[in-house]
Amino acid sequence: MDSELASWKKSSYSGVEGDCVEVATTPERVGVRDSKDREGDVLVFPRDRWVEFLNGLRHSG
Structure with missing residues (x-):
């Protein structure tokens, strides 16, 4: 995992079960991952x- 994308945020619209995506940003890039599989792939x-x-x-x- 890229250390630049270390500060992940989940939407306030996320369901109680955690069925949402999380986003981490840098000035140049945005990372997106599944909130249920935080060790999984990152787009x-x-x-x-x-x-x-x-x-x-x-x-x-």
Whole structure:
């Protein structure tokens, strides 16, 4: 695991069972992992692509 992505945050919308994702950010990158499998794989995105993804979600409704 990359030590730069050490500060993980879970959404306040997360379910009681922990069925959510966690996100860790740096100035350049965003890591995403399954909150139920914290030792599992991590997806890492360039920060600008992550912002585009979130904006797409906000405007897709």
